[in-house]
Amino acid sequence: MIGVYLIGAVLISLALFINRNKKLNYLLVTAFVILQWALTIFEYTHEDITQLVYFTADAFAIIFLVTLSIICVAAFWYSYIFFAKEVDIPRQRSIYYASMVLLLMALSAAYLSNNIAITWIFVEITTLSSSALIYHRRNVRTLEGTWKYVFVCSISITFVFIGILFLTVAVQQAGIEDLNYKILLSNAGSFNVFWLKLAFLFIFTGFTSKAGLVPMYTAGIDAKDKAPSPAGALFGSVLMNVGFLGIFRFYEIISHTSILPWANKILIISGVLSIFVATVYILKVKNFKRLFAYSSVEHMGLIILGLASGGVGYYAAILHVVLHSFAKSTMFFQVGQVYRIYKSKSIYDAGNYFKYNTAGAMVLLLGFFIVTAMPPSGMFVSEFLIFRSLFESNHLWLLAIVLLLLTMIIWSFGKNIFKMLFIKPVGFNEETIEKINPMESLSQYIFLALVIYLGLNPPIQFVNLINNAIQHLPK
Amino acid sequence: MINILLIAFIMSLVHMGLSKRLNTYIGVLAFQGVLLFGVSFIELIEINVVNLLFVLLETIVFKTIAIPYVLNYVIKKNKITREADPFLPDFLSVVIITTIIIGSFLLSNTIEDPHIRKIFFVTALSALFTGLYFIISRKKIITHVMGFIIIENGVFVLSLAVGTEMPMLVNIGILLDIFASVLILGVFVNKIGDVLKEQDVDQLRNLKD
Numbered sequence: 001m002i003g004v005y006l007i008g009a010v011l012i013s014l015a016l017f018i019n020r021n022k023k024l025n026y027l028l029v030t031a032f033v034i035l036q037w038a039l040t041i042f043e044y045t046h047e048d049i050t051q052l053v054y055f056t057a058d059a060f061a062i063i064f065l066v067t068l069s070i071i072c073v074a075a076f077w078y079s080y081i082f083f084a085k086e087v088d089i090p091r092q093r094s095i096y097y098a099s100m101v102l103l104l105m106a107l108s109a110a111y112l113s114n115n116i117a118i119t120w121i122f123v124e125i126t127t128l129s130s131s132a133l134i135y136h137r138r139n140v141r142t143l144e145g146t147w148k149y150v151f152v153c154s155i156s157i158t159f160v161f162i163g164i165l166f167l168t169v170a171v172q173q174a175g176i177e178d179l180n181y182k183i184l185l186s187n188a189g190s191f192n193v194f195w196l197k198l199a200f201l202f203i204f205t206g207f208t209s210k211a212g213l214v215p216m217y218t219a220g221i222d223a224k225d226k227a228p229s230p231a232g233a234l235f236g237s238v239l240m241n242v243g244f245l246g247i248f249r250f251y252e253i254i255s256h257t258s259i260l261p262w263a264n265k266i267l268i269i270s271g272v273l274s275i276f277v278a279t280v281y282i283l284k285v286k287n288f289k290r291l292f293a294y295s296s297v298e299h300m301g302l303i304i305l306g307l308a309s310g311g312v313g314y315y316a317a318i319l320h321v322v323l324h325s326f327a328k329s330t331m332f333f334q335v336g337q338v339y340r341i342y343k344s345k346s347i348y349d350a351g352n353y354f355k356y357n358t359a360g361a362m363v364l365l366l367g368f369f370i371v372t373a374m375p376p377s378g379m380f381v382s383e384f385l386i387f388r389s390l391f392e393s394n395h396l397w398l399l400a401i402v403l404l405l406l407t408m409i410i411w412s413f414g415k416n417i418f419k420m421l422f423i424k425p426v427g428f429n430e431e432t433i434e435k436i437n438p439m440e441s442l443s444q445y446i447f448l449a450l451v452i453y454l455g456l457n458p459p460i461q462f463v464n465l466i467n468n469a470i471q472h473l474p475k
Numbered sequence: 476m477i478n479i480l481l482i483a484f485i486m487s488l489v490h491m492g493l494s495k496r497l498n499t500y501i502g503v504l505a506f507q508g509v510l511l512f513g514v515s516f517i518e519l520i521e522i523n524v525v526n527l528l529f530v531l532l533e534t535i536v537f538k539t540i541a542i543p544y545v546l547n548y549v550i551k552k553n554k555i556t557r558e559a560d561p562f563l564p565d566f567l568s569v570v571i572i573t574t575i576i577i578g579s580f581l582l583s584n585t586i587e588d589p590h591i592r593k594i595f596f597v598t599a600l601s602a603l604f605t606g607l608y609f610i611i612s613r614k615k616i617i618t619h620v621m622g623f624i625i626i627e628n629g630v631f632v633l634s635l636a637v638g639t640e641m642p643m644l645v646n647i648g649i650l651l652d653i654f655a656s657v658l659i660l661g662v663f664v665n666k667i668g669d670v671l672k673e674q675d676v677d678q679l680r681n682l683k684d
Contacts, residue, residue: 101677108558117643117644117647120647121647121650124651124654124655127658128654131658131662140681140684141681143679144679144681144682146662147616147663147679147684148679148682150658151619151623151658151659154623154655154658154659155623155626157655158627158630158650158651158655161630161634161647161648161651162603162630162633164644165630165633165634165637165644165648166637168637168644169591171639173588192588194586194588220491222682225682226682276635333626335577
């Protein structure tokens with residue numbers, strides 16, 4: 001199935017690239033969505049079966065794959081609206097859809113791969129396809145965003161490769177010739193610690209550019225800001241997940257060795273710094289797309305803290321990743337609507353949103369509660385569990401600092417969102433604005449409801465998947 | 476023989492810190508391609524022919540001919556001035572690069588491992604950090620690309636150091652090389668020159684908070 005999927009997706013992407021006919025484009029996109037769902041359902045029913053040597057659908061991959069498949073439907077739907085409302089140049093449209101299909105294919109393959117080298121190759125492909133998406137508008141600003149993204153991601157992907165090289169040194173000494181995660185996991189105890197440490201440093205640093213953590217978070221911010229909002233939604237959710245996946249897979253191996261406490265320290269430093277940096281910028285930015293992008297950095301920091309503190313934190317981290325994907329993609333989809341009304345991304349230009357688009361304003365208001373993890377948001381549950389795991393692992397000072405920073409984030413977030421919702425904008429011409437159909441916000445409501453549902457009352461299959469995903473980590 | 480080539484490689488790094496003109500940089504990069512050709516030829520002659528051909532093709536055709544040619548083309552097409560515009564004086568540059576080399580030497584000496592040859596390790600680390608230093612300390616975008624190519628050369632040496640028993644990895648490394656360089660240079664050649672008049676990083680400083 002994975003073979004059919006890969007070939008099919010590449011063919012569809014090529015066809016989209018060559019073909020500029022509008023109807024045919026959307027037909028091909030629909031075909032891809034069907035293919036994506038066929039793969040998802042197939043992998044869901046065939047857990048832990050290896051295909052084509054390099055692909056295994058373990059529980060962790062399945063969670064991410066299902067998340068991706070749900071979000072991609074909405075992303076294509078909003079892309080359709082995006083092209084219906086903005087200037088629709090056939091060449092740009094076909095390149096946009098071709099690279100989006102390629103991005104989703106590379107992400108799915110990276111989730112499913114069971115070999116660190118294969119993951120690496122597909123992560124590299126995500127850089128290529130997302131740079132085409134960032135450059136969609138073809139002006140100086142997007143060029144700058146693309147250039148920074150490509151440059152930083154290329155350097156980080158080189159870092160990951162260096163890490164893999166160090167890993168092979170350790171692996172060869174243990175007499176293994178394969179970089180399969182399972183084999184690495186079962187032999188983790190016999191690896192030379194020195195090389196493993198070096199490998200961890202490089203691989204972690206490399207993947208932070210995708211995951212949006214300190215030190216390489218910068219590229220992702222510009223990318224989310226400059227890309228069209230449906231693509232930004234993918235960058236803010238499923239693309240960050242692939243970075244987390246890279247870190248998590250290697251962390252699993254590390255967790256069976258004696259350097260686990262050391263690795264935890266690195267993760268904690270990176271996590272706290274990420275939250276700190278996010279706070280500083282959230283207090284300052286006046287561009288709501290960048291506001292949400294920095295909020296993603298904050299959430300990733302929390303997730304990494306959950307992973308590092310262990311215990312119930314493992315479960316909470318994975319839950320938080322999934323919930324964050326739905327919540328953040330919703331916010332980016334909504335940003336698309338806000339932009340259509342105000343023609344600006346600055347908070348100064350926006351205001352009184354309830355008057356112009358009530359359905360969308362409700363999404364922003366609910367989204368604010370959900371993203372800042374206030375009850376009944378599902379993220380409240382996962383954040384609460386992360387705090388508990390920090391408490392249980394005796395990181396009291398850390399917890400205090402993080403809570404303080406989060407309070408500041410909530411304050412600033414609330415200030416900006418409520419300004420957009422209720423306070424009248426200055427010098428805004430009401431007559432020219434377009435009316436937005438409330439039905440366009442439907443999928444955003446569904447996603448927000450999903451965040452609440454999955455967090456407060458997770459279905460048993462979901463809980464089992466998460467528990468299976470973290471079964472290799474120490475109890 | 477390998478030692479001589481690798482030492483020449485390290486010296487070329489110092490030379491890069493010393494020189495002021497973009498043309499010299501391009502020349503040194505081409506020279507590094509030749510050196511890497513020599514090293515990989517001696518290293519990989521025992522493994523199978525296809526792999527060897529692949530590696531040689533990459534070092535000679537790609538690193539020695541194609542990349543310098545494209546860089547030259549970019550400079551001519553966009554009328555970039557020939558000065559490198561470093562933020563720091565040359566003397567300091569040389570001191571810093573020398574410190575990097577000594578540092579990687581000391582670091583490598585702490586490793587007690589029969590599997591890895593230290594000279595490769597020293598060369599790779601020096602190239603890696605010198606490349607990073609180049610990116611930080613130079614003003615023009617094109618020198619950033621050159622810094623990235625130096626990093627790639629370092630990674631190439633590193634993959635030779637550990638990859639002789641795992642040729643698959645050497646190939647993947649080459650894949651990365653070609654892929655990333657084409658990507659970066661592609662963006663660079665096609666777009667930046669068309670949109671911006673001056674090739675200065677200062678022009679790409681609008682996205683910030």
